[in-house]
Amino acid sequence: MPTDRLLTTVLRAYQGAPDPEQINRIFSSTASLFTTLSNPLNITLLTSQLLISPAIWNQVDGLRTSLRLISVYNTAAITVHKNQIEGGNKSNKPFDAYQPRLGGGIACDEWATAVVKGLDDRSPRWEHALVLAGILLGMEGQERRGLSSGLRVKLETALVTAANLTLQNQAGTGILGVESMILALNHAFPLLSDHVRRLLDYDALALPLIKAMTYMEGYQDAIFLEAVDYEVRQVSGNKFDWSAKSPSFLQLQNLASKPLVTSMGPLSRLIAHTIENLSIPGRALETLEHLLAFSGKLLTAWQRNKLSEIDPSEEATFLTPETLRVTFPLLWQVLKTAMFATVLILRSIIAKTLITPYLSSNELAPGIASKALTALRNIHFISSRMGSNAFSAYTFVNLTCIDILSRFPIQSGDFLRSILPSHAGSIPAHPLHRSHDLFYL
Structure with a gap:
């Protein structure tokens, strides 16, 4: 289909009713147009209309739609950059009027500028952040140098400005x-210069970040563990079966593929970086409280789950082959990512405590240490499966908190009594209780 005709078709489709199948075609055609349009004004028009399209934004598939928007601009930017390089390589060859033009023939800076002009007041700032992240990833990711240094700085600054404005009007x-702004920031953050990073409003960003990690686009406050318990069945031979066709496993697969969960490593590092750069120390305390509550929900949900009754050494005996091979491994993969993220964030909170007079005061330090250790205890049923000492961040949090508490005998005693095994002197029958006993020791 000729480019002008395709442009008209896509612009008309933007105004249609939401349709999952149509949306796939819209995104595909849009990405194609961004690499073939030769008039910058049409690129600007396409961007401005895409960001207010009822067909896309009136029925959003969570952050997956936002990720697709990043992907459209990322893919298009990569192609535009590639075309510019290949076109430049052909510049020394004799002119050939019959040689087809590469893409739209627009240079990287001109293309990016045309896209940015489409970020107008009719679309929200968080959508602007998604577009800017896509451009930066496509032009500058993986050591590509598609943009001039001046334009790159402008785009980085624009992304941070869009993030800050979003935070001001949550x-x-x-x-x-x-959460879409957080998604954009999470993907593009490694590309931002230190100077631009300092422009971020970290104090406003901290709580939205930790909530994004633990709420519905993240680990869903451990609700998925409760859903699993409902569908674990005891079958013949005293084995537990959790079918790969069960709704709870499909829900877990959906959770594991969520954009923020699949990029939980970078997200947890972004949260840690945010805590390190807080100017209001109280935000670190709020983050710790939220993280403690989340770890407690994980523990409570696991304690209520039938699968918690099985010792790791006996899983092959008490789980059906399908459960052992398919469903159970994915569950632990998700739990381990939650554990790693939690510990990494705790590490940044404890490190912040050590260097901040307000947090390291006699009034606050023992409470911070106790809460961090309680969070570690809550997730010990996960960390113990891989050996806690093998994880340096875990070791740092554990030993540093113990060191802090050792200076406060009263608070130390209170904490130890709070985690004292209920059946001291005997080995509990439940694996989770044994895990708690080992943590106490």
Whole structure:
């Protein structure tokens, strides 16, 4: 289909009713147009209309839609950059009027500028952040140098500005907008210069980040563990079966593929970086409280789960082959990512405590240490499966908190009594209770 005709078709499709199958075609055609349009004005028009398209934004598939928007601009930017390089390589060859033009023939800076001009007041700032992240990833990711240094700085600054403006109006933006901004920031953050990073409002960013990690686009406050318990069945031979066709496993697969969960490593590092750069120390305390509550929900949900009754050494005996091979491994993969993220964030909180007079005061330090250790205890049923000492961040949090508490005998005693085994002197029958006993020791 000729480019002009395709442009008209896509612009008309933007105004249609939401349709999952149609949306796939819209995104595909849009990505193609961005690499073949030769008039910058049409690129600007396409961007501005895409960001207000009822066909896309009136029925959003969570952050997956936001990720697809990043992907459209990332893919297009990579292609535009590639075309510019290949076109430059052909510049020394004799002119050939019959040689087809590569893409739209627009240079990287001109293309990026045309896209940015489409980020107008009709679309929200969080959508602007998604577009800017896509451009930066496509032009500058993986050591590509598609943009001039001046334009790159402008785009980086624009992304941070869009993030800050989104944070200033969280109530008006809504959860999707805030989490979409976080998604954009998470993907593009490694590309931002130190100077631009310092422009971020870390104090406003901290809580939205930790909520994004633990709420519905993240680990869903451990609700998935409760759903698993409902569908674990005891079958013949005293074995437990959790079918790969069960709704709870499909829910777990959906959770594991969520954009923020699949990039939990970078997200946890972004949260840690945010805590390290807080100017209001109290935000670190709020983050710790939220993380403690999340770890407690993980523990409570696991304690209620039938699978918690099985000792790791006996899983091959008491789990059906399908459960052992398919469903159980994915569950632990998700739990381990949650554990790693939690410990990494705890590490940044404890490190912040050590260097901040307010947090390291006699009034706050023992409480911070106790809460961090309690969070470690809550997730010990996960960390113990891989050996806690093998994880340096875990060791740092554990030993540093113990060192802090050792200076406060009263608070130390209170903490030890709070985790004292209920059946001291005997080995508990339940694996989870044995895990708690080992943590106490």
